[in-house]
Amino acid sequence: MNLTLKVWRQSTDSDGRFETYTAENVSAEASFLEMLDVVNDKLEGQGEEPIVFDHDCREGICGSCGFLVDGVAHGPETGTTICQTHMRKFNDGDSLTIEPWRASAFPVIKDLMVDRTAFDRIIESGGYVSVRTGAAPDAHTMPVNKHDADDAFNAATCIGCGACVAACPNAAAMLFTSAKVSHLGMLPQGQVERYERVSNMVDTMEEAGFGACSNHGECEAVCPKGVSLNYIARMNRDLAVAKLKGV
Amino acid sequence: MILDGKAPTGDIEEAWDKHRFSIKVVNPSNKRKFKVIVVGTGLAGASAAASMAEMGYQVQTFCYQDSPRRAHSIAAQGGINAAKNYQNDGDSIFRLFYDTVKGGDFRSRERNVYRLAQVSNSIIDQAVAQGVPFAREYSGLLGNRSFGGAQVSRTFYAAGQTGQQLLLGAYQALARQIGLKNVVHHNRTEMQDLILVDGQARGIVTRNLITGQIESHMADAVVLATGGYGNVYYLSTNAMGCNVTAGFQAYKRGAYFANPCYVQIHPTCIPVHGEFQSKLTLMSESLRNDGRVWVPRNKEDVEKPARDIAEADRYYYLEERYPAFGNLVPRDVAARNSKYVCDEGLGVGHKVNGERRAVYLDFAEAIKRDGEDAIREKYGNLFHMYSKITGENPYKVPMRIYPAVHYTMGGLWVDYNLMSNVPGLHVIGEANFSDHGANRLGASALMQGLADGYFVLPYTIGNFLWSERPKPLTNDCAEAQQAVADVKGRINTLMDIKGGKPVDYFHRQLGKVMYDKVGISRSGAGLKEALEQIPAIREEFWKNVSVPGKANSLNPALEKAGRVADFLEFAEVLAHDAHDRDESAGGHFREEHQTEEGEAKRNDEDFSYVAAWGYQGVGVKPELHKEPLSFDYVKLSQRSYK
Structure with missing residues (x-):
């Protein structure tokens, strides 16, 4: 199939603009990123700079990749990262608009690549259990109700890609932050620091310039791992308790 | 030259304990005087960096990704082994040790492997304390499964995302140390060279991938946790960025590269679909429990839809060649036979570069026998993944599979202290050669990466630091x-x-x-x-x-x-x-x-040795150094799967 791509090109020291490229003889079996590889191979062969995008595992688990395709984070296939989206999802002659995550807390580095280190700062401010290596008791000293363990796991499947921020009209990082707060807050190991954690992580999230949640639910709709909106409600409850406790 | 792995002698059960006593210990107030560089933030690198920072060392970490959480350890599906014997099926440290040495086809260092089995239990304790959400039973206790043909259930897992959950645990521990300013972390920064001063590894040269700036970073010791070299095959299950540069530049500076020919090829991957394929995706080999592997008997049939090929014209080559084990022969045997039948022109699927390289993995009989629901219950997520990538419905047509490079057992040579022959250069995780011998068993990679990072290197590196007490250097020496x-x-x-x-x-x-x-x-x-x-x-x-x-x-x-x-x-x-x-x-x-x-x-x-190669120049055959291997606890034997 043949496609027309309108791709956002931007370097750190310039304003961005859309450039139009054609992707020719694209196999329906190729992944979306492989389609871009072909476009890039051609550009490189002509001595032109390839389109820059983050990617690594190409199995939908590392969370590196992600951009908007026709305004939708990770493109049209639900529950799927863009690296796992295949070209059979598109039709010959399609024209696609490809642009980076748009959020002031995620500044564009180049083309489709953005700076997501704000997510790391949120984790650094409390997204952990403070247990030194070697200080752990036997794994079976603390049984965990299976339901809680499974729910904590579902929250922990977040890959930190940033699609939730990109899809949110407020560019909020509530789904990301609440997933980590909930993962640890639902386990007995995470209880000791539960309220300091939520308080510190939410503070850092706000300092980083992410907006607030106004219940649009766009984040859950684009999340490639199906992380549930319920975690946001859960985090807000914990945050309220933390405030009451004066943490 | 004959290399000495410096493994302690004496009773194997006590060797690690005695060794930890005999090596030098850096006292707590002196630890903060030493700087350590850790390159790579996967399971091994993140766990080592976090542990050493907790101990008081000044740690700097580097990764080429935009966050330490993205290292390719994250993609490991299956699980992590430990000798907990929670299932009461007779597992023990000795059994895990024995299975790992035998699985490695007697080409690993016995004492390293024993230590690996010994610390395996602490890894599970540590991960659980960090909040790693392993699968649990209704009792609230941890679940286990049998993996990779092991006779006991010793594999801990978190659905098909065990690597992700363990990496996030190590990443969180590292993030805590970064937040506390005990670790200075550098994202999007790739090591380009190793800096030697007076023959010791004292720093690295990096390229900032955003600005292109080339910088030097000096320390008292350097740790490489830079993963495997599977991408030398171009197509592999590795992430796109995985590379050999850090290890190879260290090799060019004098470190020995050991056993590079030991590469694990996984038999059940989704085949290549076209010339522009960028990577391969692995599917759990548990699929072979119910799927039957076949190709057409006649070359004329390779283009026909599978369902149009009569039963008599199907060649169930594993079942015919290995009647006892059939489709469950070990990874390497299954992989080899898939290659042979495709070499004979019997491969199916897409024609890429003029040849078809895929074989069928057929569930028709299992579906007929157990019902589609039973198969969905067992393999639903794998079938879903397959249909997402290929656009085909494996409940209706057979899957197509082909082997792909998956893990590399070789790596930089290290002694029992995980230090290479270059003093100060330590190598951990997949980047070293040490524990898997010629073949890695399922669920052992996560175990080794975390063993090195949490429970071995943080102790052994002190021996180097306190013996040498390297003199301070500036970044512009x-x-x-x-x-x-x-x-x-x-x-x-x-x-x-x-x-x-x-x-x-x-x-x-x-x-x-x-x-x-x-x-x-x-x-x-x-x-x-x-x-x-x-x-x-x-x-x-x-x-x-x-x-x-x-x-x-x-x-x-x-x-x-x-x-x-x-x-x-x-x-x-x-x-x-x-x-x-x-x-x-x-x-x-x-x-x-x-x-x-x-x-x-x-x-x-003639070959019971580790082959450690020393650089002699580009295009010149490297020099071979041998570390002889002896087996005092596991008897050498030959595998048979007939």
Whole structure:
């Protein structure tokens, strides 16, 4: 199939603009990123700079990749990262608009690549259990109700890609932050620091310039791992308790 | 030269304990005086960096990704082994040790493996305390499964995302130390060279992938946790960025590269669909429990839809050749046979570069026997993944699979303290060669990465630091300046070629030679051909590669070019090792050395050693150093799957 791509090109020291490229003889079996590889191979062969995008595992688990395709984070296939989206999802002659995550807390580095280190700062401010290596008791000293363990796991499947921020009209990082707060807050190991954690992580999230949640639910709709909106409600409850406790 | 692994002698059960007592310990107030560099933030790197920072060392970490959480450990699906014996099925440290040595086809260091089994239990405790949400039973206790043919259930898991959950645990521990300012972390920064001062590893040269800036970083010791070299085959299950550069540059500075020919090829991956395939995806080999592997008996049938091929015209080659084990033969045997039938022209699926490289994995009989629901219950997520990638419904048509490079057992040579032959240079995780021998067992990679990082290196590195007490150095010392100049020179050379072919063109060519001649099945003659073809591709690369853009800015083509340049040299070392090892062992199969049943046939008399290669120059055969292996606790034996 043949496609027309309108791709956002931007370097750190310039304003961005859309450039139009054609992707020719694209196999329906190729992944979306492989389609871009072909476009890039051609550009490189002509001595032109390839389109820059983050990617690594190409199995939908590392969370590196992600951009908007026709305004939708990770493109049209639900529950799927863009690296796992295949070209059979598109039709010959399609024209696609490809642009980076748009959020002031995620500044564009180049083309489709953005700076997501704000997510790391949120984790650094409390997204952990403070247990030194070697200080752990036997794994079976603390049984965990299976339901809680499974729910904590579902929250922990977040890959930190940033699609939730990109899809949110407020560019909020509530789904990301609440997933980590909930993962640890639902386990007995995470209880000791539960309220300091939520308080510190939410503070850092706000300092980083992410907006607030106004219940649009766009984040859950684009999340490639199906992380549930319920975690946001859960985090807000914990945050309220933390405030009451004066943490 | 004969190498000494410096493994402690005496009773194996007490060796690690006694060793920890006999090596030097840095007292708590002195730890903060030492600086340690850790390159790579996967399971091994993140766990080591976090643990050493907790102990008080000044730690700097580096990764090429935009966050430490993205390292490829995250993609490990299956699980992590530990000798907890929670299932009460007779597991023990000795059994885990025994299985790992035997699984490695008797090409690993016994005492390292015993230590690995010993610390395995602490890893599970540590991960649970961090909040790693392992699968649990209704009792609230941890679940286990049997994995990779083990006779006991010792594998801990978190659905099919065990690597992700363990990495996030280690990443969180690291993030805590970064937040506390005990670790200075550098994202999007790739190691380009190792800096030696007075023969000791004292620093690294890095390239900032955003600004292109080349910098030196000095420390008292350097730790490489930079993963495996599977991408030398171009197509593998590794992430796109995985590369050998850090280890290979250390090799060029004098570190020995051990057993590079030991590469694990996984039999059940989704086959190549076209020339522009960028990577391969693994599916759990548990699929072989119910799927039947076959190809058409006649070449005329390879293009026919599978369901139109009569039962009598289907060649169930594993069942016919290995009646006792059938479709459940070990990974390497299954992989080899898939290659052979495709070599014979019986492969199915997409034609890529003029050939079909796929075999059927058929669930029709299992669905008929157990019902579609039962199969969905067992393999639903895998079937879903398969249909997402291929667009086919494996409940209706057979899956197509083909082997792919998955894990590399070889790596930089290290002694029992995980230090290479270059003093101060420590190597952990997949980047070292130590514990898996010639073949890695399922659920052992996560165990080894975390064992090295949490429970071995943080102790052993103190021995080097306190014995040597390296003198302080500045980032602009003469050796650092020279190494920075070398790196800049190399980058400028690449930029100035201005040829007409993209980097991937050469990487694909290299991959093809590696799969054909240095892959699943190898022969002396084929390896000789590879040793002629690899330098030719390398020569063409340095004449005709196109690296557009600028050296001093974000430039993915330049990043790839640097990595492929190193793969083009490293491939030759790998091929030399495979040629020199004139026996079959584990993942290294030499066609000249097989049993009557077509099994890998070791030659313990002549090859019971670690082959550690020393750099002699580009295109020059490296120098072989041997570390003899002895087996005092596990009796040498031959596998049989008939």
